[in-house]
Amino acid sequence: MDDKLMLMIPGPTPVPERVLQAMAKHPIGHRTGEFSEIVAAVDVDLKWLHQTQNDVLVVAASGTGAMEAGIINFFSAGDRVLVCGNGKFGDRWIKLAKAYGLNVEVMQEDWGKPLDPDAIGAILQADTGKTIKGVVFTHSETSSGVLNDLAAINRHVKDHGEALIIVDAVTSLGAISVPVDELELDVVASGSQKGYMIPPGLGFVSVSAKAWAAYDKATLPKFYFDLGTYRKNAAKNLTPFTPPINLYFALQASLQMMRQEGLESIFARHSRLQAATRAGVKALGFGLFAPDSHASPAVTAATPPEGIAAGDISKILSKRFDISIAGGQDHLKGKIIRIGHLGFISDRDVLMTIAALEATLLELGYTGFTPGSGVAAAAKAFQ
Amino acid sequence: MDDKLMLMIPGPTPVPERVLQAMAKHPIGHRTGEFSEIVAAVDVDLKWLHQTQNDVLVVAASGTGAMEAGIINFFSAGDRVLVCGNGKFGDRWIKLAKAYGLNVEVMQEDWGKPLDPDAIGAILQADTGKTIKGVVFTHSETSSGVLNDLAAINRHVKDHGEALIIVDAVTSLGAISVPVDELELDVVASGSQKGYMIPPGLGFVSVSAKAWAAYDKATLPKFYFDLGTYRKNAAKNLTPFTPPINLYFALQASLQMMRQEGLESIFARHSRLQAATRAGVKALGFGLFAPDSHASPAVTAATPPEGIAAGDISKILSKRFDISIAGGQDHLKGKIIRIGHLGFISDRDVLMTIAALEATLLELGYTGFTPGSGVAAAAKAFQ
Incomplete structure (x- = not known):
């Protein structure tokens, strides 16, 4: 659109x-x-x-x-x-x-x-x-x-x-x-x-x-x-x-x-966005590329569930939902997706992205997850 | 304003x-x-x-x-x-x-x-x-x-x-x-x-x-x-x-x-702007800092008539008419004014600037010019 x-x-x-x-x-x-x-x-x-x-x-x-x-x-x-x-x-x-x-x-x-x-x-x-x-x-x-x-x-x-x-x-x-x-x-x-x-x-x-x-x-x-x-x-x-x-x-x-907004609120927001994004993609069967102990508050890199191509996810997110995410660079091309969640990004944006990611996985015929589970996990992470 | x-x-x-x-x-x-x-x-x-x-x-x-x-x-x-x-x-x-x-x-x-x-x-x-x-x-x-x-x-x-x-x-x-x-x-x-x-x-x-x-x-x-x-x-x-x-x-x-607009028209316009600006300030008693043979189509530098401070001209043009011109740099500070006439500048803008310059000179009590003569000279240069 x-x-x-x-x-x-x-x-x-x-x-x-x-x-x-x-x-x-x-x-x-x-x-x-x-x-x-x-x-x-x-x-x-x-x-x-x-x-x-x-x-x-x-x-x-x-x-x-x-x-x-x-x-x-x-x-x-x-x-x-x-x-x-x-x-x-x-x-x-x-x-x-x-x-x-x-x-x-x-x-x-x-x-x-x-x-x-x-x-x-x-x-x-x-x-x-x-x-x-x-x-x-x-x-x-x-x-x-x-x-x-x-x-x-x-x-x-x-x-x-x-x-x-x-x-x-x-x-x-x-x-x-x-x-x-x-x-x-x-x-x-x-x-x-x-x-x-x-x-x-x-x-x-x-x-x-x-x-x-x-x-x-x-x-x-x-x-x-x-x-x-x-x-x-x-x-x-x-x-x-x-x-x-x-x-x-x-x-x-x-x-x-x-x-x-204030520094503390800004940092707390990014911390929430990070937690919710990671919880959301994890619930959908993605692997988290960076360990929890060293996860960036700015961007989450994740490996797609087996059988699903990273490029296909990005393509459908873009075409069907007008959401632009990033792929892997250099030797990680095609192997990971990267979701940015920094700057002017709210809790709502993360929920929306996880929801669209669910719809995308369905469209790709992936059955290894419970629809709704990603959004549920993200929402829970907010608390 | x-x-x-x-x-x-x-x-x-x-x-x-x-x-x-x-x-x-x-x-x-x-x-x-x-x-x-x-x-x-x-x-x-x-x-x-x-x-x-x-x-x-x-x-x-x-x-x-x-x-x-x-x-x-x-x-x-x-x-x-x-x-x-x-x-x-x-x-x-x-x-x-x-x-x-x-x-x-x-x-x-x-x-x-x-x-x-x-x-x-x-x-x-x-x-x-x-x-x-x-x-x-x-x-x-x-x-x-x-x-x-x-x-x-x-x-x-x-x-x-x-x-x-x-x-x-x-x-x-x-x-x-x-x-x-x-x-x-x-x-x-x-x-x-x-x-x-x-x-x-x-x-x-x-x-x-x-x-x-x-x-x-x-x-x-x-x-x-x-x-x-x-x-x-x-x-x-x-x-x-x-x-x-x-x-x-x-x-x-x-x-x-x-x-x-086309290259030829763009260059012709700047040439007109240059000619009109130079003619205008010259008619008002300014000295032209660069010789006619080597005048920039982008900017005209001019020395004010005797007894008039360059800084006063800029100040009044700015305060009374919201026109921003430049002064001299380094050792030319206070000695010249510089009028830019490049980019999104039209014949009208030059007329307006010369007109405001006339009004400014009047406000400064300068009597060594015929009011209207600057605009007349600029308009003539357009032809």
Whole structure:
């Protein structure tokens, strides 16, 4: 049905009407007091969302651009960094760090399994010469629905003392608590089309004092993503280059909505959405790709019941019910479905998705489940 | 008056209602057939706008990001490049090239004066060892309203034979003909918030076969702006990273409008706007900062009549008439006004601006002009 698309993918996520309307306003000049007021308001709210007094800088780029900024500003060619990957985005940061000539030590875990904080700790402990300058990893791995244990990994990094902790929080920020100051996270990167509830095009990077000290010594070449320039301009409520003005309108509106809802409510909502989605698909005979102990509040990856092709599920959900879910990436293509449940997603949306999933399974002739059981399990999980 | 702002600055430029509405649609997934259709349609239209069969790649970034991509993809550290500057953006490309460790030969002209193609030619001719790998300059210098002689500079670069020509066409593309194939331009960078008539957030880079050959040998580090990745994805109507989906909606709509108007009409309109603006301000006693022979079709910079402060003009135009014009940048702060007339700007808008400028001068107590003479001169220039 035309204009009936419902995004249940892990980004882009649905955008509230009032945010779309804010975005559709005529642009204003970016060197005006009016725009600087927006920059200032957004800055306060971004710090609130990041639970930090650190700088939170905004770049005109996708989340990958934010991560690139989060890496190239703090290192020099040949610097040893530990990049821990357990999914597509982990792979990306390995490639990125290598592209910039860093001495990349890779710690890889299978997709679907969480990173092992103690294994990371062992590498860091063995580094008695303190040559590891940074530990880079993805908090919520979008490709597998795994939530890595930020606090536990962080403890090991803090024990090391020298390395910066650099976190891809693209699908976790705004979905689960990322307490930047409490954990003393050095660099946290995120993107607008996830928990922020606005379309893609803005990236965010929070930078600690320790990271700024590293910045002062870092020699990797940079210009567009030179965060020092952003910091200098941000102090005057300016941006170094023409910012995506209309996305700022959207951001201002969405952050206001987030403040109204409150951090605790936002996190509790995502926790409910996660629990209900997992309970729902499990009741329908799906396998859960990520363990309960490390399940992402943003996205649930699930393996279809035997005999049912992941692609057929997506196709029918899309054609019959105008619900868009994601499939597996790379070697997981055709093997899993991924249901996004972050950002502007309510309990109702999850119930609807599970209900449509039931109808889809029926349409595919699958008889291994009790119709209604998925929705029942999801509803029960809400309680 | 609320919501009455009229942007007569050289970017962001006004956005047509239908483009704003296209942008305000709910996002769709970027890994869908529907989005790939948009990518494909936009690709055809971008090539039409660039008058080229070369790749025209889209990056999620401001125009500066597009220029960075246009430089770092084709060189290695230490490569000798000639960067010609005669304004703020020329300065920026000098800084950018230096930030990446290029061996930058600077040719600088005063702001307001055009680059001297023969002086550039002399440097290139003296380079008998063909060590100059690239010539970088700004076509339309936004900071001064000077249009550099693209064709003449290009002839010298072609005579040299080795160097790539790298053009910042941020405020010229869509305002004046930039015939990429006819001139065999290697790299042309532009941004969305100018002639494209959409908000900022997208950058464009056209790349010639010769530039791709240079790309294969270039070793500057890059990841987010690695144009090879964009090219590979574009061949499948995909983008390497999550694109600003809603800006693509806007782009598709604005390119359709541009095709309806036609290239010749678009260029003729900008030529009229330029002539009328210049005639209008001249009749009011302003000095024209750029010479007639090298006037930008995008923006007119003018020095106020003696005794009138540029800042006062801007202030009254804004407060009384809700018209936003730009001032001078850096050392020209307070010394010039800049009137943007590119993108979604009509003859009517220029008449209105000149009329408001007259009223503003009256309000400032300036008596050195005949009221009505500016509008009369502008109207005459239309003929």
